[in-house]
Amino acid sequence: MSALGTRAPAAGPRRTGRRLTASVCRDERHFAALAAEWDDLFGRSSAATPFQTHAWLHSWWLSYGAPGRLRLVLVRDAADGRLVAAAPLWRTRARVPTVEFLGGALTDYGDVLADDDRPEAVPALADALSRLARSTVLDLREVRPGAAADRLLAFWTGPRTRLADSLCLELPPVPVEELVGRLPSARAQRARAKLRRIDREGVEARPVPADEVPRALCRLLDLHRRQWAGRGVTAEHLTERFAAHLGRAVRAMAETGHARVTEFLIGGEVVAADLTLLAPRLSGGYLYGADPLLRSLKVDVAALLLRNGARLAAEAGCGTLSLLRGDEPYKHHWRPSAARNRRLLLAGRRTAPLLWLRAAHAAGRRWAADRLRGRAWARRLRGWAGPEGRLRAGTGARGAGFEASTGAGPGKHGSGAGPGKHGAVPGTAPSRRTTRRRAGS
Numbered sequence: 001m002s003a004l005g006t007r008a009p010a011a012g013p014r015r016t017g018r019r020l021t022a023s024v025c026r027d028e029r030h031f032a033a034l035a036a037e038w039d040d041l042f043g044r045s046s047a048a049t050p051f052q053t054h055a056w057l058h059s060w061w062l063s064y065g066a067p068g069r070l071r072l073v074l075v076r077d078a079a080d081g082r083l084v085a086a087a088p089l090w091r092t093r094a095r096v097p098t099v100e101f102l103g104g105a106l107t108d109y110g111d112v113l114a115d116d117d118r119p120e121a122v123p124a125l126a127d128a129l130s131r132l133a134r135s136t137v138l139d140l141r142e143v144r145p146g147a148a149a150d151r152l153l154a155f156w157t158g159p160r161t162r163l164a165d166s167l168c169l170e171l172p173p174v175p176v177e178e179l180v181g182r183l184p185s186a187r188a189q190r191a192r193a194k195l196r197r198i199d200r201e202g203v204e205a206r207p208v209p210a211d212e213v214p215r216a217l218c219r220l221l222d223l224h225r226r227q228w229a230g231r232g233v234t235a236e237h238l239t240e241r242f243a244a245h246l247g248r249a250v251r252a253m254a255e256t257g258h259a260r261v262t263e264f265l266i267g268g269e270v271v272a273a274d275l276t277l278l279a280p281r282l283s284g285g286y287l288y289g290a291d292p293l294l295r296s297l298k299v300d301v302a303a304l305l306l307r308n309g310a311r312l313a314a315e316a317g318c319g320t321l322s323l324l325r326g327d328e329p330y331k332h333h334w335r336p337s338a339a340r341n342r343r344l345l346l347a348g349r350r351t352a353p354l355l356w357l358r359a360a361h362a363a364g365r366r367w368a369a370d371r372l373r374g375r376a377w378a379r380r381l382r383g384w385a386g387p388e389g390r391l392r393a394g395t396g397a398r399g400a401g402f403e404a405s406t407g408a409g410p411g412k413h414g415s416g417a418g419p420g421k422h423g424a425v426p427g428t429a430p431s432r433r434t435t436r437r438r439a440g441s
Helices: 028-033 035-043 054-064 121-132 148-155 176-181 185-200 210-227 240-256 301-316 352-372 376-390 399-406
Strands: 020-025 070-077 083-091 098-101 137-143 160-171 204-207 259-266 269-278 283-290 321-325 337-346
Touching: 020 121, 028 054, 028 070, 035 054, 035 083, 054 240, 070 121, 083 121, 121 148, 137 148, 137 160, 137 352, 148 337, 160 352, 176 185, 176 301, 185 301, 210 240, 210 259, 210 269, 210 283, 240 259, 240 269, 259 301, 269 301, 283 301, 301 321, 337 352
Parallel strands: 098 137, 283 321
Antiparallel strands: 020 070, 070 083, 083 098, 137 337, 160 321, 160 337, 204 259, 259 269, 269 283
16 A cells, blocks of 8 residues: 555646636436537547446446436536546445445446546546545545546645555557467467467357347357356346446447457357457457357367457557456466556545545455465355455456366456456445446445
8 A cells, every 4th residue: 555645735737727617417317418528528538448438337327326326526618618527436335435436346447537638627626526525535446557547646635545456467459460479489389279270160250230239249148158157157247237238338339439249150150259348548358258169169269359359459549458457377378568557545634534444444455365365265265255255356357257268277257357356345235236346335
């Protein structure tokens, strides 16, 4: 835990001669109506990831939100009303009054949006958030290095601290042939053999048009269910609310180019399906399903999906091919670089004790997790705890369960935040949040 102090002076905003105003939106209908403005701001926020699109956040809220708890902080130009910054937040059910990013544990990267051409937007957003912090703690999870949220710290006058969060592994956005060329000779030969095996078995990739995405996602989820039958699938992936969230969000994101669904066929039959999310900053494979038949054919699903993800990232001109959260051994076969997400805890002077209480709790959980990781009895205990206890134990989009399907090691099972990302879900209401990813804390 790296404390950043409690009384540091705020850096002054740059004066542009244009006044900004801030407001907090608590109305779900207003949130829905913000789509066009939000997406326009998303396009002016270069640090944003696909998880900050309006389609993803609003769909998540419809499936997992709670009435009266929405807290969208909006910063506008007072002259023309243009949206220049936004923080997608909600007040959780945690015992400690807490505000967090929308998207919860289903989201690999959390962030705010800030117009790149309006440097005064970030200090204005920090000022608006500080007013929220008078009665609550801001717990901002999974902040990627270089994210807009990181810049809030320079303008925060109250108590704050920054903790380590999930580890993400990243590759350059180049075709798979170039990724193979980065490997040591023996490993490169094995990778090429796996890719040739995929071609020999006649596996064909079919990009799914946007209007066919809902049906394709149903097939993907069915494949995912069959793939993990009897092997501890993440329970939330089998729920209607998760399917509804994915269907709404991905259909809209496919129309804007922020999501791509690919189906893989042998002899005209769908044997695997992949969902990749894209933004200019990065792309990442979020969820997949594979027919158990591929194991009998000795088709390496990891190689199949990586080739597809690398192709999509290169075609879209994404800056990074992210393997999303998780440190699974199979990911290291491709010599990725590591990027550690951060957890920002921000408070006002009156809520400082709550911040330090939450920070101590988080640090204690991570200390325990680090020492229990890999112990057989701890894995059994997580299994007995069910999906609620496993939610934050582990991996990335495909992570949990990706290894088992490819024979690369003990599997988990992922949807973008698999077990192992960040522990259990504190303060979650079982009736609305029983899932693998942190729907609220």
